[in-house]
Amino acid sequence: MTGPEQKRLLSEAYRHMPQGVAENYRYWGEERTIFIASAKGCELTDCDGKTYVDFRLGYGPIILGYRDARVDAAVIEQITQGGTLSGFSTPLDIKVVQQVKALCPNIEKMRFANSGTEAVMGAVRTARGFTKRKQIAIVEGAFHGLYDEMMWKSDIESWDPAGTEEPRVIPFGAGIPDQSRNLLTIIQLNNFEQLDRLFREKGDDLAAIVLEPIIGNAGSIAATPKWLRYLRDLCTQHGTMLIIDEVKTGFRAAPGGAQQIYGIHADLTTYAKAMGNGYPVAAFGGRGDVMDSVGAFKGGVVHGGTYTANLVALSAASATLNILASTDAWTTIDEAGAKIRDTLGRVFTAAGIQHCFAGPPAMFGIHFSEFVPMNYRDWRMTDSDLYTRFAWQLIEHGVMLEPDSREPWFICEAHQSVDLGWLEDVATKAMREAKS
Numbered sequence: 001m002t003g004p005e006q007k008r009l010l011s012e013a014y015r016h017m018p019q020g021v022a023e024n025y026r027y028w029g030e031e032r033t034i035f036i037a038s039a040k041g042c043e044l045t046d047c048d049g050k051t052y053v054d055f056r057l058g059y060g061p062i063i064l065g066y067r068d069a070r071v072d073a074a075v076i077e078q079i080t081q082g083g084t085l086s087g088f089s090t091p092l093d094i095k096v097v098q099q100v101k102a103l104c105p106n107i108e109k110m111r112f113a114n115s116g117t118e119a120v121m122g123a124v125r126t127a128r129g130f131t132k133r134k135q136i137a138i139v140e141g142a143f144h145g146l147y148d149e150m151m152w153k154s155d156i157e158s159w160d161p162a163g164t165e166e167p168r169v170i171p172f173g174a175g176i177p178d179q180s181r182n183l184l185t186i187i188q189l190n191n192f193e194q195l196d197r198l199f200r201e202k203g204d205d206l207a208a209i210v211l212e213p214i215i216g217n218a219g220s221i222a223a224t225p226k227w228l229r230y231l232r233d234l235c236t237q238h239g240t241m242l243i244i245d246e247v248k249t250g251f252r253a254a255p256g257g258a259q260q261i262y263g264i265h266a267d268l269t270t271y272a273k274a275m276g277n278g279y280p281v282a283a284f285g286g287r288g289d290v291m292d293s294v295g296a297f298k299g300g301v302v303h304g305g306t307y308t309a310n311l312v313a314l315s316a317a318s319a320t321l322n323i324l325a326s327t328d329a330w331t332t333i334d335e336a337g338a339k340i341r342d343t344l345g346r347v348f349t350a351a352g353i354q355h356c357f358a359g360p361p362a363m364f365g366i367h368f369s370e371f372v373p374m375n376y377r378d379w380r381m382t383d384s385d386l387y388t389r390f391a392w393q394l395i396e397h398g399v400m401l402e403p404d405s406r407e408p409w410f411i412c413e414a415h416q417s418v419d420l421g422w423l424e425d426v427a428t429k430a431m432r433e434a435k436s
């Protein structure tokens with residue numbers, strides 16, 4: 001329940017923005033829509049003065065901590081000395097690409113974008129331009145941004161797992177034309193048969209498969225190394241571009257992202273979120289020959305935009321990547337995540353709740369089930385209602401997270417200071433309340 005000031009703000013906001021919010025997913029209902037006054041480290045303070053330890057981290061971008069002084073100083077220096085943008089190239093363009101390449105050997109050439117959505121659009125267009133093919137495929141349960149073609153999903157919520165019907169494929173909402181689905185196929189994670197069928201039926205016209213090997217929008221459920229290797233090999237055989245969407249996993253799951261964990265390289269990769277510790281920066285890149293199809297020459301793939309490689313974004317990215325590459329920040333994040341996960345595990349065990357964790361410590365999913373889900377349909381079998389009740393109770397007790405087990409717990413460097421005894425205590429209370 002939010003306090004009186006946030007209720008007042010929401011009633012005022014209704015007059016100015018649809019549902020009173022600047023973005024659909026921020027509306028949590030009349031009693032629960034949160035307005036934040038300030039953020040620092042791993043803490044948020046709402047407009048009624050309540051403080052939360054935050055594991056949502058703005059859906060993942062915060063990798064060091066809110067208002068990280070090192071990153072903010074670099075941005076302030078850039079904008080006061082050099083400006084924000086000029087519509088021309090700068091030396092920082094090259095420097096940031098070099099920094100990304102030093103962490104991610106899958107990148108030979110890269111271009112910038114302003115959001116994960118834009119990075120995915122750029123990668124898909126590049127794949128189509130390079131292969132001269134049209135069809136693309138994605139994995140059930142994944143999310144690749146807010147543009148029409150990617151806004152189709154299997155309706156798992158109203159699907160009957162005990163029945164024989166497949167889930168319906170539906171648009172995320174209104175305004176998405178049916179035609180935008182014509183070139184899209186949705187396959188299930190870790191399903192070998194569906195991969196074989198996809199390549200058999202569409203192989204010659206399949207420009208790209210876009211996937212997150214660790215699904216950041218389905219509780220970090222992950223591809224098996226064997227399945228991902230099989231997919232990689234099929235893509236290579238068929239000349240299909242493997243696009244790994246590292247918008248959530250990039251610079252987070254490991255310094256070199258999910259691709260470092262699997263030891264498998266994509267043809268094209270997208271980055272955003274952790275790349276700039278909360279400043280809006282994104283990128284797509286990969287094989288040099290594929291990326292060289294982008295350009296202002298006849299037949300080249302179009303890429304650009306007024307704010308591309310703006311210097312607020314690039315100075316933040318440069319500082320963030322420098323910290324991740326040259327300090328032990330990432331080890332700290334990994335260790336903090338493992339301790340937080342273990343603390344929660346103890347709480348669930350003590351409460352007699354069957355549970356399992358998915359994904360790496362820096363973005364782990366919690367599933368109330370005996371086995372780690374192998375795909376999105378398995379997720380439907382988990383006790384996600386219990387998770388949601390537990391999450392709402394945690395929020396009441398000052399732990400911020402998304403009340404949906406499809407969103408992982410995000411860890412940043414500043415979480416090293418979390419009082420684990422306090423967390424165990426409030427999680428124990430929250431679980432007791434959720435169960436009752």
Ligand SMILES: Cc1ncc(COP(=O)(O)O)c(C=O)c1O
Nearest residue numbers: 115116117143144145245247248
């Ligand atoms: C895997 C993935 N790709 C793309 C996007 C879209 O990124 P953005 O919200 O920055 O447009 C998201 C957003 O959460 C994401 O998780």
